[in-house]
Amino acid sequence: MRMPSLSRRRRVFRLTNMKMIWKYLAAPILLSLVLIGSLWDAIAGSSEPSDTLADSSGGLSGEELWSNNCQRCHNLRSPAMQTPVQWQIIVHHMRVRANITGSDARAIADFLKSASQ
Numbered sequence: 001m002r003m004p005s006l007s008r009r010r011r012v013f014r015l016t017n018m019k020m021i022w023k024y025l026a027a028p029i030l031l032s033l034v035l036i037g038s039l040w041d042a043i044a045g046s047s048e049p050s051d052t053l054a055d056s057s058g059g060l061s062g063e064e065l066w067s068n069n070c071q072r073c074h075n076l077r078s079p080a081m082q083t084p085v086q087w088q089i090i091v092h093h094m095r096v097r098a099n100i101t102g103s104d105a106r107a108i109a110d111f112l113k114s115a116s117q
Contacts, residue, residue, distance in 0.1 A: 062111025065104050070094070079115035087112040 060068070070076060082090065088109055095105040 060107075062107035062109075063115075066108045066111055069098060069100055069104070069108065073098075079112045082112070082116055084113035084116055087116060 067076065079087070091105050091109040091112065094100065095102070100108070
């Protein structure tokens with residue numbers, strides 16, 4: 001029986017090594033993706049209101065916060081111009097740009113989403 005060529009043996013060896021590498025790296029990669037997603041949610045702020053967060057808005061409603069914060073740079077338009085999903089993305093983006101606190105951003109997003117339906 002003839003031995004396979006050296007290049008064929010190297011290809012087979014590389015293929016089996018890659019299978020072993022993926023076998024042992026798949027779980028840590030998936031776990032890290034889940035953890036990154038959880039961390040992102042924690043940084044961005046969850047959609048549920050939390051009693052532990054300090055209320056920096058001074059008791060203002062979402063509509064008042066929207067008017068006070070957004071009118072600085074934008075002409076206020078009807079909340080019905082965007083869908084609730086679009087408002088969530090817009091508020092998340094503007095939270096970073098306008099330095100709005102998480103509780104204020106949640107109140108603004110809740111107002112805009114409820115008013116757009």
